[in-house]
Amino acid sequence: MDSASYRERLYDVFANPEADPDAKIRSALGLGADYLQLPIGFVTQIHNDTQEIVYATGEHPLIQPGETCPLDEAYCRRTFQIDSALAIQDSHVSDEISEKAVEAFDLGTYIGAKITVGDEPYGTVCFADTEQRGSAFTEAETYFVELFAELIGQAIERHTREHELEESRAQLRKRNQLIGVLNRVLRHNLRNEMSVIVGFAMELQKRLDGREADFADRIVRSSTELLDLAETAQTLEATLNAPxxxxxxxxxxxxxxxxxxxxxxxxxxxxxxxxxxxxxxxxxxxxxxxxxxxxxxxxxxxxxxxxxxxxxxxxxxxxxxxxxxxxxxxxxxxxxxxxxxxxxxxxxxxxxxxxxxxxxxxxxxxxxxxxxxxxxxxxxxxxxx
Missing domain, CATH: 3.30.565.10 (Histidine kinase-like ATPase, C-terminal domain)
Known part of the structure; x- marks a missing residue:
């Protein structure tokens, strides 16, 4: 399968609406390892000068999900600093990889690109082997890794936004439930208490005359208007909630x-x-x-x-x-x-x-x-x- 076919498959993996982001990234790592003929593939998140392995494929003991190390001891240190892919045929003779990183991980071949989520650097996607590579990475292979990093960044950003949106919806549902409960309690109490006020005010109307009777009449009218308002609010709530x-x-x-x-x-x-x-x-x-x-x-x-x-x-x-x-x-x-x-x-x-x-x-x-x-x-x- 040629490089163009691998890129098409990479697009298909991330475009799959049925798969969650974790499944997409794991599947894409396997695809990338197969295309580049490198047994180790991993995605990192870098924060506060610390690298954490988030996803990984391969058997390297230090490159497994959850493993961390200082950034200056990581192969990805330089990758995280530049905007293009970093491709190293033999890391033991490269100035781009620190001696600390070589001593810690002992990877002979490495290629990686920076992942950006929104406008913020997130981490890296990388492929490697403990053995050095017999030939230099091609332009198509470098582009594949850069494309991979871009698609991961988009997937993580989309997932983050969807998660934030769902949290906002959940908070809104809770708030609406609370408002609904308070609304029903207040409306119930309002009806009960205002009905009592209307009843007593009407009784005063019968017993009083002149200006005092006018006061009682005003109480009846104002209380009745509040009762009407409560009923209208109830109708409004029922109508807005109806499908x-x-x-x-x-x-x-x-x-x-x-x-x-x-x-x-x-x-x-x-x-x-x-x-x-x-x-x-x-x-x-x-x-x-x-x-x-x-x-x-x-x-x-x-x-x-x-x-x-x-x-x-x-x-x-x-x-x-x-x-x-x-x-x-x-x-x-x-x-x-x-x-x-x-x-x-x-x-x-x-x-x-x-x-x-x-x-x-x-x-x-x-x-x-x-x-x-x-x-x-x-x-x-x-x-x-």
Whole structure:
């Protein structure tokens, strides 16, 4: 097999997606030893002027994984200092190898190259024999070792980054679990305690009059808003954690269910629904959550809507769902949350709910439009077919 074929096999070894870095390097050392006809192959890591053997092939007792020595007693000392490969036909007569190294390892032939991980020197990859070589190393052999060093550096860097990424993911998972536990505990306690506050405040409303009754009313309203915020946060958490599986499906049942719930919960509000029998678009169950947030924003957070209309229209390219009311409209600050997802002070929790609407529609690859031509509030969700 010629030198080009060995280089191709070397590329194949490091390109194997099924093998881990250790297996790749060990396999490549065997390939290199076979190509160079040198029985000893090893990879070192050099730190604080100490050489450690990390991988090795061959029977030399001092060149085995875990063996260490001072760098000035190593054949790799000069290799670690230069940027090209160091090829020594007879180390006993070479000025590049120290007498200490020859006395310690007694290698007759040596070739090695520096490994760089990122921008930092890591160590060396080397091949050797206790006997001297009968001929000088060829240019192709030198290039093979330099290529080997480059591929090892890339493999180690990739493995290091993947390991760091996995550690970061593990830390993030732990942090998210902790946040989730704290969130549930705080939300549970908030609901319980605020429900108690609402109950006592309502009782005070009955027993007090005048300015004192107004104070009690304010307590009821503020406590109820906090309870609404806690429920919105719970909905937000559940929606964000739900798997996203948009597919082409009929969106009309979502609209009808939301309208029916609105009609049952708020009998004073006139609810009108205009939809075709069916309208298919890329969607999933999260759309119903988005529509519910929009109609609740119209009814709960606005002072005087008496009519809410939900409509569905379609073209060849898309389905548009329209939620319209006769209230005062959406404040500019909250409109920005709905359209762009920008953070804003969350008055009455409505900003949080509108942010959830924006996130859901965006994840469905849809768009949101606020029709400013109507007197009240009108939001259109456009979903692709």
């Amino acid at each position: 996203a599986e948009p597919q082409e499906e009929d969106v009309v049942p979502y609209v009808v269910r939301v309208a029916r719930e609105l009609d049952n919960e708020y009998p004073a509000v006139s609810v009108h629904v205009r939809t075709p029998e069916a309208a298919y678009a890329r969607s999933d169950a999260r759309l119903e959550t988005a529509l519910r947030e929009l109609v609740e924003n119209a009814v709960i957070h606005q002072p005087s809507p008496r009519t809410v209309e939900l409509g569905v229209t379609e073209t060849e390219e898309a389905v548009t769902i329209r939620v319209e009311d006769d209230g005062p409209g959406i404040p500019q600050q909250e409109r920005q949350v709905l359209l762009t997802g920008e953070e804003t002070p969350l008055e009455h929790g409505s900003g949080l709910g509108l942010w959830l609407v924006h996130w859901i529609v965006q994840s469905l690859d849809g768009t949101i439009r606020v029709d400013e031509a109507v007197a009240g509030a009108c939001v259109e969700i456009r979903l692709r077919k």
